[in-house]
Amino acid sequence: MERLSGLDSAFLYLETPTQLLHVCALVVLDVSTIPGGYHHETFVAELSERVRAVPNFRRRLFDSTFNLDHPAWVEDPEFDVDRHLHRIAVPAPGGRDELAELCGHLASRKMDRTVPLWEMWVIEGLADGSVALLAKLHHANVDGVTGAGLLAHLCSLTPDAPLPDPDPDARGAGDGSLVDLTVGGLLGFASRPLRMARALPGGVTLLPRWIRRARRGEAMPAPFTAPRTSFNGAITGHRTVAYAQLDLAAVKAVKNAFGVTVNDVVLATVAGALRRYLADRDELPGDPLVAMVPVSVHDVSDRPGTNQFSGMFTQLGTHVDDPAARLSQARDHNMIVKSHNASLGATLLQDWSQFAAPAVFGGAMRAYGSLRLAERHPVVTNLIVSNVPGPPIPLYLLGARVSALHPMGPIFHGIGLNVTVMSLDGKLNVGLVSCRELAPRLWDLADALDPALETLVEAAS
Structure with missing residues (x-):
């Protein structure tokens, strides 16, 4: 067990x-x-x-x-x-x-x-x-x-x-008995006050440290400060998906020309596509969109569990028209965000999620969704953008060559858009997921990704 x-x-x-x-x-x-x-x-x-x-x-x-x-x-x-x-x-x-x-x-x-x-x-x-x-x-x-x-x-x-x-x-999960589950659960529940006492000092000082960094201009965007868009509402159970495939060589050419990272280029490309998508609908906000970016901590975390990641908030520069300026701003901002995220600790999210209670979380989320509360408070973050590295060589599944592998992550109430990217064999495979009621024409956003990358390539030449 x-x-x-x-x-x-x-x-x-x-x-x-x-x-x-x-x-x-x-x-x-x-x-x-x-x-x-x-x-x-x-x-x-x-x-x-x-x-x-x-x-x-x-x-x-x-x-x-x-x-x-x-x-x-x-x-x-x-x-x-x-x-x-x-x-x-x-x-x-x-x-x-x-x-x-x-x-x-x-x-x-x-x-x-x-x-x-x-x-x-x-x-x-x-x-x-x-x-x-x-x-x-x-x-x-x-x-x-x-x-x-x-x-x-x-x-x-x-x-x-x-x-x-x-x-x-390869070790399986093993067998389980009701006695083992109950006794282990009781011991785990009894140890929660001690674990909370250990986690509390870091949590209590989190807000003051964040404020001090913000005053120095060294903080990531705070939650609930993102502008509202059409995909920041309550979601339904209807999913809509779209996908795209980008040339990794073009991404690396932009990276080398501007001295940035692949992830910087990915975020700037997503920002350019979002700018076009929202402008075509006359809803491009004056403030930059904010993305939550999951960050893997598999190499640095000693905590148990399958999910090993933290999350950072970053501005996408959707308010900047010039693609080169947008990319330069993404590089400078992402350096600040990475430094801030590192200062929070790799296991902060894992440690505090240990105290999640099913009755509280489940009941609260059902009420949150049914009352459409995501539309009544400031936007936590506009979307999720995840970049998962994959192998640079061809893969075969039972003899069939994998010509595309589009990952697709979940969406949440108030965060109705997920853009996930995975590299494979010289391509960047992009998967987009939204709610049909919030983004009925998701292909418009997917089709805007390649032109957004092309503007960066032109700026790099």
């Missing part, structure tokens, strides 16, 4: 019928590289074997009303891969619009918590002959880094690579 961390559990407690907290990945496959050709039955049989060999795919939640602490992971004794792997065809004519609409529909479905928290949909019928795979995994079970790692376990570097042998060191 493996106890969930507070941060892992928070994604369970905060989930409602409208605030769905799973992540998705749309994997587009060139099946012409499969030795012997694509056959659905063979493909699914081999995929099932690889899935069974990965412990995270076999673990399910274990909880009880007698448990006073967070739930636990246990090995599912009745694990059946057929409950998770599905086959579906995209409607004709099988273009990007039909594929995105289907993915949005699948992303709108809440996951069954009585079985391991993942699904995969093999999508056929695409006009170009490709086959797509939509993977859904609950955020309690993965973050950006671990999600990429799980997909990597299913892939290989050559199309004819044999199935890997099971990893003898």
